[in-house]
Amino acid sequence: MSAREAIRVALQALLSNRLRSALTTLGVLIGVMSVVLLVSIGQGARTEITGAIEGLGSNLLFVLPGDGDFGAGPTRSRFTTDDIERIDRQLPGELPRVAGSTVGAESLQADGQRFNATVQAVTAGYTSVLNRELGRGQPFSESDVVTSRRTAVLGATTAEELFAGQDPIGRQFSIAGIQFRVVGVLTRVGGEASPFGPDQDRTVLVPVTTGQRLFGTDRIDSIFVRASSTETIDVDRSTTERVLGERLDEDEFSVVSQDEIIGVVGDILSILTTVLGAIAGISLLVGGVGVSNIMLVSVSERTREIGLRKALGARTRDITVQFLLEAVALTVLGGIIGLGLGIGGAALVAAFAPVPAEVTWWSIALALGTSVGVGIVFGVLPARRAGQLDPVEALRRD
Amino acid sequence: MARGVVDARRGQPVTAPPLLTAEAVERVYRLGREVEVHALRGVSFTVDRGDYVAIMGSSGSGKSTLLNLLGALDRPTSGHVRYDGRDVADMGDPELAELRNRRIGFVFQSFHLLPRLTALDNVALPLVYRGGTPRSRRQAALEALTAVGLADRLDHRPGELSGGQQQRVAIARALVTDPALLLADEPTGNLDTTTGDDIMELLERLQVDHGTALVVITHEAQIARRADRTIELRDGLLVPEVPA
Numbered sequence: 037m038s039a040r041e042a043i044r045v046a047l048q049a050l051l052s053n054r055l056r057s058a059l060t061t062l063g064v065l066i067g068v069m070s071v072v073l074l075v076s077i078g079q080g081a082r083t084e085i086t087g088a089i090e091g092l093g094s095n096l097l098f099v100l101p102g103d104g105d106f107g108a109g110p111t112r113s114r115f116t117t118d119d120i121e122r123i124d125r126q127l128p129g130e131l132p133r134v135a136g137s138t139v140g141a142e143s144l145q146a147d148g149q150r151f152n153a154t155v156q157a158v159t160a161g162y163t164s165v166l167n168r169e170l171g172r173g174q175p176f177s178e179s180d181v182v183t184s185r186r187t188a189v190l191g192a193t194t195a196e197e198l199f200a201g202q203d204p205i206g207r208q209f210s211i212a213g214i215q216f217r218v219v220g221v222l223t224r225v226g227g228e229a230s231p232f233g234p235d236q237d238r239t240v241l242v243p244v245t246t247g248q249r250l251f252g253t254d255r256i257d258s259i260f261v262r263a264s265s266t267e268t269i270d271v272d273r274s275t276t277e278r279v280l281g282e283r284l285d286e287d288e289f290s291v292v293s294q295d296e297i298i299g300v301v302g303d304i305l306s307i308l309t310t311v312l313g314a315i316a317g318i319s320l321l322v323g324g325v326g327v328s329n330i331m332l333v334s335v336s337e338r339t340r341e342i343g344l345r346k347a348l349g350a351r352t353r354d355i356t357v358q359f360l361l362e363a364v365a366l367t368v369l370g371g372i373i374g375l376g377l378g379i380g381g382a383a384l385v386a387a388f389a390p391v392p393a394e395v396t397w398w399s400i401a402l403a404l405g406t407s408v409g410v411g412i413v414f415g416v417l418p419a420r421r422a423g424q425l426d427p428v429e430a431l432r433r434d
Numbered sequence: 435m436a437r438g439v440v441d442a443r444r445g446q447p448v449t450a451p452p453l454l455t456a457e458a459v460e461r462v463y464r465l466g467r468e469v470e471v472h473a474l475r476g477v478s479f480t481v482d483r484g485d486y487v488a489i490m491g492s493s494g495s496g497k498s499t500l501l502n503l504l505g506a507l508d509r510p511t512s513g514h515v516r517y518d519g520r521d522v523a524d525m526g527d528p529e530l531a532e533l534r535n536r537r538i539g540f541v542f543q544s545f546h547l548l549p550r551l552t553a554l555d556n557v558a559l560p561l562v563y564r565g566g567t568p569r570s571r572r573q574a575a576l577e578a579l580t581a582v583g584l585a586d587r588l589d590h591r592p593g594e595l596s597g598g599q600q601q602r603v604a605i606a607r608a609l610v611t612d613p614a615l616l617l618a619d620e621p622t623g624n625l626d627t628t629t630g631d632d633i634m635e636l637l638e639r640l641q642v643d644h645g646t647a648l649v650v651i652t653h654e655a656q657i658a659r660r661a662d663r664t665i666e667l668r669d670g671l672l673v674p675e676v677p678a
């Protein structure tokens with residue numbers, strides 16, 4: 037039997053039992069859809085988070101509390117603004133090269149508008165060290181920090197939410213009931229909140245001294261060091277480590293580069309994506325078992341047909357291929373529809389949920405490849421059974 | 435082709451092996467560990483090109499068992515079934531399939547048409563296993579259906595046809611491959627007498643017109659009388675043949 041003929045016969049058999057075919061294919065459809073969707077979400081998170089880290093500039097060093105073992109639990113920071121100044125003094129070149137930030141979540145209010153934002157208490161050098169540009173206004177000055185002035189620079193979304201459409205510069209608003217004056221607005225960076233950092237557009241920057249008083253702390257959560265070039269990054273790192281080492285124990289801080297963070301974060305997200313994909317893969321497996329089951333029923337129902345075809349000249353191989361093609365047609369049909377729904381679902385998630393989603397070519401190839409694979413793996417048993425039926429016995433069946 | 439060979443049989447020295455020979459064919463069915471049913475216990479005979487042979491015998495005498503062996507649907511427990519001198523036991527699955535497809539046409543008591551397919555597609559079914567374009571298959575099926583008088587029922591499904599018409603479709607399907615041998619197991623068994631007579635007439639006409647050998651299982655002495663030969667089975671053994 038020619039391949040075209042075999043495909044035609046397989047499709048005919050599936051169409052003659054539409055409801056059953058549709059229900060059987062549903063299992064595979066859901067499996068493929070969830071694989072595509074979950075892998076897209078994992079992949080989207082990866083792209084976005086690494087993008088956000090890269091957006092900070094490539095010559096950045098991060099000083100984090102703890103010994104740098106990401107597996108361990110969060111460690112309380114022992115950094116102070118003093119450390120920032122001492123590191124900055126030891127680094128060559130134009131100042132500021134070092135900035136610090138302490139983060140808290142607070143409720144903001146302006147003209148009756150309420151908005152929950154991430155409040156970052158930062159040193160005066162923060163925007164220049166982290167390459168954050170201001171769309172309008174000015175960053176706060178060293179003297180704002182020294183005198184704990186109540187000035188603030190708003191993220192783009194924060195500004196919109198509080199002062200819809202109006203110029204926020206010079207306007208008053210409150211953080212946790214305390215009045216602040218807007219001096220600047222950051223340009224929009226895009227992106228979203230993630231387990232690894234706040235949404236950069238939904239923040240408020242306040243002078244570190246003011247912020248520390250607000251949060252009731254004298255600590256700095258993290259310190260950022262900008263190396264003057266890629267070549268000097270290792271020198272700057274050892275300088276930073278030496279200065280901090282004078283005051284802190286070795287396991288109380290760690291200095292990591294952006295590449296290292298991207299590496300670690302990328303690894304974590306790869307594992308996340310794989311785990312999500314594997315969980316979705318289980319539903320694909322269940323779908324495959326359903327296909328196997330229905331194909332066995334189909335073989336037993338069509339025993340007489342199989343006997344007849346053999347009497348008319350079908351080889352064992354012709355029958356096996358016919359049933360295998362039926363199984364593969366079922367799973368590929370489910371795979372294609374599931375892929376479509378998965379891509380659509382990913383687009384919906386990306387548009388409406390605070391979770392990024394990104395469909396990659398390899399998740400499409402994976403979905404279609406596995407749906408063919410599932411058809412073959414789960415179709416081969418019923419198909420072989422069909423092919424090996426004894427024609428005399430099969431024809432006697434009623 | 436079949437006709438030429440018939441002439442050879444009648445005229446010249448017989449060097450070509452017969453179309454079909456059964457040599458001391460036995461068939462034992464095993465039921466479980468201990469029980470064995472000896473359905474055939476050593477049957478030998480020959481069918482030549484263009485022969486018309488009737489097989490008779492009481493129920494359970496082994497007629498269907500024999501026909502399945504002749505049709506290469508089954509293998510004998512011992513003994514030999516040979517087509518053109520070649521032992522069926524020596525053939526692998528693809529060869530057996532080709533033998534059934536090219537040399538043999540089956541007609542069953544219960545028609546065995548595929549209910550989903552139209553009469554035309556049912557008739558074209560054997561051709562699917564030998565290549566050729568869909569168009570050529572349809573053409574051949576159309577000719578076969580015309581030959582059995584059903585040119586006006588091409589698109590009917592089996593459920594929309596009478597029993598006699600269904601058997602005609604089945605005969606057209608057996609005919610469409612232009613086989614050397616037609617094997618019919620009680621082809622009139624599910625039909626009333628008049629319809630059954632029509633079907634037998636059709637089979638006999640094809641046997642004569644196409645030079646196709648015809649082996650038919652029947653219970654009716656009247657049919658058996660029209661055959662060239664009748665072989666009778668009793669308890670899995672042949673009753674000595676009665677020449678026509």
Ligand SMILES: Nc1ncnc2c1ncn2[C@@H]1O[C@H](COP(=O)(O)OP(=O)(O)OP(=O)(O)O)[C@@H](O)[C@H]1O
Nearest residue numbers: 463465471473491492493494495496497498499500
């Ligand atoms: N698949 C089988 N398994 C076990 N025994 C079988 C099988 N097929 C046939 N038999 C037995 O073999 C013997 C011959 O059966 P067969 O079907 O050849 O008879 P038959 O002459 O065609 O009878 P009928 O006229 O009723 O069709 C019977 O005793 C039957 O029970």
Ligand SMILES: [Mg+2]
Nearest residue numbers: 497498499619
């Ligand atoms: Mg019988």
